Amino acid sequence: MPGGGNLVAFDLDRDGGGPLYRQLYAGLRQMILDGRLASGSRLPANRVLAQDMSLSRNTVATALQQLLAEGYVETRRGDGTYVASELPDAGPERRRPERPGHDPAQLRDDVARHYGLSRRGRTLAAIPRPSMHQAAAFAPGPDINAFPFDIWSRLLTRFWRRPGRDLAVSSDPGGYPPLKAAIAAYLGAMRGVRCEPGQIIVVSGAQQAISLASQVLLDHGDQAMVEEPGYGGIRGALTAAGLRIALTPVDDEGLDIAAGEARAPLARMVCVAPSHQYPLGVVMSLRRRLALIEWARRRQAWILEDDYDSEYRYAGRPLAALQGLDPTGRVIYVGSFSKVLFPSLRLGYLVVPPDLVDPFIAARRVLDEHTAMLAQPVLANFIDDGHFAAHVRRMRRLYAARQQALLDVAVKHLDGLLEVRADEAGMHLIAWAGAGLNGVMDDGRVARAAADAGIAAAALSTSYVGKPQRRGLMLGYAAHDETAIADAGQRLAAVMAASVTS
């Protein structure tokens, strides 16, 4: 290609395309890779290129220097620039990746076939994880507008304007030591958890806690019991860890370990939320708690105690955690701050028996080193200075009033359609089919009709893996003010009335 024929078959974007030398470099490189500029062919002189493309000679020279440095072109003394001869004759095909169609199921199949996703990659991708973050009533989650971000951002500045080495370089992969101390003190005083700060491992949330514990404590193919109905995120983490899941019934006293053991006598772990079962809200009886601990001791099995919303108790006193009841060190306690503070925080913790601290930290480091430090000193101070306790107290009042608003609108507008009972704790209530429906409801159908009307009422049946034993609607109230709750309750009544008569 001597002299400078119509070399340049690409356009430069002189506005938003970035540095021109970079664009020229990229364009020439692509032509070389495409074979449009053949190996060994001569490039036009810089002067000619600059003229052709209305570029400065400096820009052209910079682009060619780059191509030279990367070996795409070579210079021969006194004889200009050539496309490198060392480019392999049979290079990879120069084509864009094929793009499968847009139908999700088709896409998943196509991706797996085209790209060769691993079997576990396909399993992971197929685990259902409905998004829980919606603004519509009755979506679950905390009220983020009530969080004291002014205090939070002030603390952020305090710690990060001139951080020391202890903040900029984490020295303890288990977590920032003052945060571990603050969590241990909080858990001891409020939850009856018996632990030293060293037993706390700060993680990115309950999901990672469960994922980590599953890998450290159980092997592929081992069996773990979960509550039925239960939280899908837990089942997902266990499945991802290669565990087999044994569904264990929950009754009015909570998870029934005797029934669980009868079904899965070799189970090595049980995941349980004794303080406030998700989604039913049952508090596990003392009798069942002691039986559970006895099972773990006898089987040398593990109890993963998920204390996901114990902060929000409106009446009575919270029961102490299982962990504090267990003299044998078989309980792994899991807590999270994302529900109490704000969801995108992604900060939680494990409390593990002293001898498991090192194995857990070692495993954690291999998976993702340690938890980011940015929030850790801020949260430690937020707890130590009483902001955490004050926030929880404020939210208790706020959420109690909202639960009452939900109960009120149910009596006033949903009578006969849905029956909603008060719960002493939590952030959602379950609405059961009322007398007007003869106690029977296709909760999935009602949830879909509600969604069409802009109401986020989840069907209880989606919390079952097996055949749903009970049906109802899960109505989150914490994130929605009384007006929104009253309004959504009336609209839900209209949706249901239409659905009953249709």
Add this chain to the structure above:
Amino acid sequence: MPGGGNLVAFDLDRDGGGPLYRQLYAGLRQMILDGRLASGSRLPANRVLAQDMSLSRNTVATALQQLLAEGYVETRRGDGTYVASELPDAGPERRRPERPGHDPAQLRDDVARHYGLSRRGRTLAAIPRPSMHQAAAFAPGPDINAFPFDIWSRLLTRFWRRPGRDLAVSSDPGGYPPLKAAIAAYLGAMRGVRCEPGQIIVVSGAQQAISLASQVLLDHGDQAMVEEPGYGGIRGALTAAGLRIALTPVDDEGLDIAAGEARAPLARMVCVAPSHQYPLGVVMSLRRRLALIEWARRRQAWILEDDYDSEYRYAGRPLAALQGLDPTGRVIYVGSFSKVLFPSLRLGYLVVPPDLVDPFIAARRVLDEHTAMLAQPVLANFIDDGHFAAHVRRMRRLYAARQQALLDVAVKHLDGLLEVRADEAGMHLIAWAGAGLNGVMDDGRVARAAADAGIAAAALSTSYVGKPQRRGLMLGYAAHDETAIADAGQRLAAVMAASVTS
């Protein structure tokens, strides 16, 4: 136990022990669990208890209310309070967990035996991960004192004083959209990576990126090639994912895929740092890059491109990333901000082919939901407003001068002992055995002697899994100013001179 004998066999800590009602509650509960207060026995009247323990009657009443709520005690009308009869006769043994001894190896065995750690838990715990965070020269890592934390903390306040829903509740598990856009623009302009923002997945760092890709793309028992010598963290992540590791030699042109394929013809992935191999610093030749891509295309295998320190290039221009060379979508590009900004940040990213975005995000959600949001808008703004580029430019000058200081002290004080050659990129140099040692050195022994003298010089041999082919010292210079480098260089000379003559 009528009337109130010597019930109370525990002391209250009236200073630092927390609320007194809580202590009383906990003490009584423990006595019930221990059997010291037998099921069905009667408790003294509140009045008596209050007197015995010098507590207010209100404090006693609160503690007993709690025990009542939890079912440890029950009241009989007009007849006072009794230890609950429903406590099972044969409860779990009431003893503290047995604590194994303090010898680490013994401890690991004891823990595994006592607690029944899983096989993979033991594997994970046994993966060696030497701590990389030390303050002594020549420890690796960036200079955290040079990071503009003033700007960083100002941005933190800007975004978190009154965050919207898009920050407080992450809507995109792949990352904060403006951050993904900023990363994609940066990678396109500076690294020749071809991607849309939607292909970016924000993760907690390179460790998690490798861990995630291994699980999504490969199955247990699949083989992955790694560079020998190479980075231990990568091997750890692959091992944790159940992969078999194939060591692949690195020569002056970088990883030799032909040699790798001959040894491991069925390998499904290769992990490689083509821009600047760790730890040798080799830049992969274009010929090898194209051969690598051709291998991946032909084998339908994956290239995990670890571009861990590409920002720090002091001479010449950085080579474009492999990812931009690959027309077939077989490259997973991994980058991290923790090395460029500050280590405790824990923020990195993957660039995956468009069709793999959904499977990667789905898998990520199961493992730990998504990356915490706190740093994401801050970093996006830090990049968009040019602070990132300015910081990298400043650090390039700073680190280049420090590399020069290391070269200078080597010439001046280590001549004959160690031979140190300049590197156009990176944050450490390798010091090879000098002529005075006949080119031979027990690098592990020298590193230990140096450590005793307060110098953090890592032995190159620790980067090998197999028999070390080359020995040398890895000297990080980025985090240490010229004075510290000159001083540590002289001390290292003294250590080595003593070691040679001893």
